[in-house]
Amino acid sequence: MASSEEDGGGNGSVEEKENGKKRRLGAVATAWLICYNVAMTAGWLVLGIAMVRFYMQKGTHKGLFRSVQKTLKFFQTFAMLEVVHCAVVHTSVLVTGVQVSSRIFMVWFITHSIKQIQNEESVILFLVVWTVTEITRYSFYTFNLLNHLPYFIKWARYNFFIILYPVGVAGELLTIYAALPYVKKTGIFSLRLPNKYNVSFDYYYFLIVIMFSYIPLFPQLYFHMLRQRRKVLHGEVIVEKDD
Numbered sequence: 001m002a003s004s005e006e007d008g009g010g011n012g013s014v015e016e017k018e019n020g021k022k023r024r025l026g027a028v029a030t031a032w033l034i035c036y037n038v039a040m041t042a043g044w045l046v047l048g049i050a051m052v053r054f055y056m057q058k059g060t061h062k063g064l065f066r067s068v069q070k071t072l073k074f075f076q077t078f079a080m081l082e083v084v085h086c087a088v089v090h091t092s093v094l095v096t097g098v099q100v101s102s103r104i105f106m107v108w109f110i111t112h113s114i115k116q117i118q119n120e121e122s123v124i125l126f127l128v129v130w131t132v133t134e135i136t137r138y139s140f141y142t143f144n145l146l147n148h149l150p151y152f153i154k155w156a157r158y159n160f161f162i163i164l165y166p167v168g169v170a171g172e173l174l175t176i177y178a179a180l181p182y183v184k185k186t187g188i189f190s191l192r193l194p195n196k197y198n199v200s201f202d203y204y205y206f207l208i209v210i211m212f213s214y215i216p217l218f219p220q221l222y223f224h225m226l227r228q229r230r231k232v233l234h235g236e237v238i239v240e241k242d243d
Helices: 027-058 064-078 081-089 093-112 121-145 151-157 161-186 203-234
Strands: 015-018 021-024
Touching: 027 064, 027 081, 027 121, 064 093, 064 121, 081 093, 093 121, 093 161, 121 151, 121 161, 151 203, 161 203
Parallel strands: none
Antiparallel strands: 015 021
16 A cells, blocks of 8 residues: 555664664675655655645646656666665564555656646645655654654654544545546556457556555554554554564
8 A cells, every 4th residue: 555654664773673673784785875865854844845836826726746747757666675674773674665565656657657647636645644744754764763752753753643544544544545547448457358468458448446455555554554653652562463
């Protein structure tokens, strides 16, 4: 799910747990992660400022995606490095991969490819949510790596998601829903029979499956973050059930 606020994200902290013990990251790994998170914080901050300036100058959201799409595509695609970071900070490759790929899917295979929906209000909705979320998330990682985490950043990291996560999910689902008629009409990314591969793929129904996948995934990730919030902000000991 693109709006996921799953804790970790492949960007780590100076100390990582290994077999119940804390393992300190090396100097090179820490330096790289600091640079990466600073760059991503700055990138999403630039994107946020650009969106505010566009709306103040134009007085409308129409054309906003087109004006910021290069910055959005660059930094969201650059986030693929977080999958590689999992080898350094020992977070889940699967979870991080799903999060990053779902964002890239929304950017490249929905909003970029189906230009008719770029002026939909739902696109602006998830863009605003992503921007606030990522500025908060990457600044959290940066200060955490520097061992100087302001309480406000920590508080924002574990409180903003309560509203932003469901709003972002709504924006993504509404955007995919808006794309369905155009996908069905044009047959984009679909593979019809007969063809030399003797297989078929219907992108229209694939998107419907993606939308329904939010039903089981959203509650799991949302309640996980609520548990993390209680643990971090209130010091509660959370006992996870074995699968």
